[in-house]
Amino acid sequence: MHEEPLVRWDWIGRNWPSIQGLLADHVVMALVPVVIGLLVALPLGLAGVRWRWLYQPTIGVMNVIYSLPSLAVFIVLLPITGVGTRATVMIPLTFYAMAVLIPAVVDGLGSVPDHVRQSAVAMGFTPLRRLLQVELPIAVPVVLAGLRVAAVSSISLVSVGALVGRGGLGYLFIDGWQRQFYTPIIVGIVLVVVLAAIADLLLVLAQRLLTPWSRARRSA
Amino acid sequence: MNWLIDFFGDPANWSGPDGIPTRLLEHLEFSVLSLLLAMLIALPLGLWIGHTGKGALFVVLSANAARALPTLGLLVLIVLLMGVGTIIPVLIPLVALAIPPILVNTYEGIRGVDPDLRAAAYGMGLRGGQVLGRVLVPVALPLILLGLRIAAIQVVSTAAVAAYVGLGGFGRYVIDGLATKDFPRTFGGAVLVALLALVVQLGFGLVERFSVSPGVRQRQPIH
Numbered sequence: 521m522h523e524e525p526l527v528r529w530d531w532i533g534r535n536w537p538s539i540q541g542l543l544a545d546h547v548v549m550a551l552v553p554v555v556i557g558l559l560v561a562l563p564l565g566l567a568g569v570r571w572r573w574l575y576q577p578t579i580g581v582m583n584v585i586y587s588l589p590s591l592a593v594f595i596v597l598l599p600i601t602g603v604g605t606r607a608t609v610m611i612p613l614t615f616y617a618m619a620v621l622i623p624a625v626v627d628g629l630g631s632v633p634d635h636v637r638q639s640a641v642a643m644g645f646t647p648l649r650r651l652l653q654v655e656l657p658i659a660v661p662v663v664l665a666g667l668r669v670a671a672v673s674s675i676s677l678v679s680v681g682a683l684v685g686r687g688g689l690g691y692l693f694i695d696g697w698q699r700q701f702y703t704p705i706i707v708g709i710v711l712v713v714v715l716a717a718i719a720d721l722l723l724v725l726a727q728r729l730l731t732p733w734s735r736a737r738r739s740a
Numbered sequence: 741m742n743w744l745i746d747f748f749g750d751p752a753n754w755s756g757p758d759g760i761p762t763r764l765l766e767h768l769e770f771s772v773l774s775l776l777l778a779m780l781i782a783l784p785l786g787l788w789i790g791h792t793g794k795g796a797l798f799v800v801l802s803a804n805a806a807r808a809l810p811t812l813g814l815l816v817l818i819v820l821l822m823g824v825g826t827i828i829p830v831l832i833p834l835v836a837l838a839i840p841p842i843l844v845n846t847y848e849g850i851r852g853v854d855p856d857l858r859a860a861a862y863g864m865g866l867r868g869g870q871v872l873g874r875v876l877v878p879v880a881l882p883l884i885l886l887g888l889r890i891a892a893i894q895v896v897s898t899a900a901v902a903a904y905v906g907l908g909g910f911g912r913y914v915i916d917g918l919a920t921k922d923f924p925r926t927f928g929g930a931v932l933v934a935l936l937a938l939v940v941q942l943g944f945g946l947v948e949r950f951s952v953s954p955g956v957r958q959r960q961p962i963h
Contacts, residue, residue: 586890587941589897592930595914598923672807679810683904683918690812697816697905705820709813716808 528703535704539692543711545606546688550675550715553610557617557670564618565625566651579623586619588612590677594684604685609678616677617670624666628659657731664727668720675716679708689715747913747928758912760932766908767936770899774831775892778838783884786843790850790880791872799847803840811837811898819905830902837898838891845887849880881952889944893937900933910936 532539568575593612601608632655640650679690687694692708695701747753754760789795814833822829853876861875877884903911913929916922 583941584938587893587897587937589900589930589933589937591897591900591911591914592934592937595918595926595930596934598926668804669807672804676808676810679812680901682812683901683915690810693810693813693816697820700820702817702820705813705817709810709817712810712813713805713808717805720804720808 526702527706531701531703532707539707539711542689542691543715545686546675546678546690546712546715549606549609549681549686549688550613550671550678553613554617554667554671554674556614557621558667560614561618561621561625565622565629568622568626569629575626579626582619582622585615590616590680591683594681598684606686608684609681609686613674613677617674620670620673621663621666624663625659628662628666629655631662632658660730661727664723664730668723671719671723672716675719676712679712743924743927744931746924753928763908763910763912764932764936767896767899767910767933770827770830770834770902770907770909771892771896773827774834774895774899775838775888777831778835778842778891778895779888781835782839782842783846786846786884786887787850787872787877790847791868791876793851796847796851799843803844806836806840809833809836812901812904815901815905824906827902827907829905830899830907834895834899838895841890841894842884842887845883845890846880849883849887850876852883853879878953879956881956882948885944885948885951889941892940892944896937896940897933900929 564578568578590612593615594608597608597611601611636654636658637650640654645654679687679693681687682690682694689708689711692704696703696705696708752759756762786799789799811833814836815830818829818832850872857875857879858871861871866874899909900911900914902909903915910929910932913925913932917924917926917929
């Protein structure tokens with residue numbers, strides 16, 4: 521065992537600019553897949569609710585995607601996307617986000633009580649207006665719960681991409697391991713967790729703002 | 741596809757310390773041990789919190805935070821601190837990874853049981869523990885199994901990372917292949933991990949079919 525302090529602050533100070541670069545890279549690689557995943561999941565989830573027969577096959581495919589190991593998918597895509605590109609990391613993460621978000625959208629829309637739907641029909645709402653003003657707002661908490669899971673796991677999974685050459689903060693783990701040096705590893709872990717906590721907190725806030733009526737019921 | 745034939749067709753990959761059977765056993769050892777440890781911690785905790793309603797906020801907050809822990813980072817840090825003499829360093833991050841889904845689904849499952857059912861069970865004269873064991877757990881079983889399945893799949897997938905610090909498992913092919921630019925090897929390893937994860941998924945499907953009571957299965961919404 522070598523004698524060294526757990527965290528060397530001078531190393532952090534000297535390398536701060538490059539750590540910031542990794543952080544920015546990490547945020548982009550984690551965020552874009554979740555946003556694309558949501559954009560795909562909304563129409564697909566709607567379709568799954570509207571046309572019931574679509575539901576089972578969609579959920580089945582999403583289950584299979586979700587059970588594919590991230591590292592394996594990174595590697596299987598390597599020949600197509602190339603070592604060390606952002607796409608190698610972002611494409612599998614997009615599918616993961618979809619796999620979490622499509623069931624969330626379907627469950628959310630499914631949680632709209634029938635009598636509420638019927639009241640909207642009775643009040644003469646067109647289907648589009650009913651969807652936008654009644655069904656989607658009621659689905660928001662469930663969709664956002666899915667979004668929280670998707671965002672947090674996306675932030676954590678990006679670092680595995682470091683094994684195939686591009687992993688944002690994950691690079692700090694590789695670096696620390698190769699030099700047998702704690703500081704970068706600890707900095708990496710702390711930053712990933714803080715990033716995830718911030719994302720989670722923002723989404724909880726969004727949930728509160730978007731569903732003022734549910735505040736009385738329960739948070740989280 | 742040629743890569744797959746190169747890798748799986750080579751008899752050298754089917755025997756010896758670097759053969760697929762040995763690596764499979766190592767991979768299973770990490771995965772099963774971590775999952776069992778996580779179950780030992782998360783199942784009783786989830787049952788207790790779901791039943792008593794105490795500490796629910798703690799579950800929700802800590803589970804999402806734990807999801808964020810980067811396994812690769814934890815693994816290399818623990819190995820640097822403890823050395824690689826044993827497989828304990830790889831178990832710690834895997835257990836940390838497996839606890840949240842088991843804990844949250846167990847808790848949500850128990851808490852989500854129809855209050856009328858619970859009241860009826862008490863009304864029939866069952867005590868707290870009996871209500872939990874005979875009514876709440878069977879009704880919540882599909883969700884509890886879902887949590888176990890998610891945890892198992894994530895553990896099997898992530899156990900591949902163990903190879904990065906020199907331990908065994910299917911990850912060896914992936915990491916060694918990447919290091920030596922032996923692409924068929926990397927590719928083959930990745931396919932093996934994915935296959936194992938799918939087998940786990942199917943296995944849990946079967947367990948669910950045989951362990952969930954038919955009455956409870958009918959009550960499930962179309963999922």
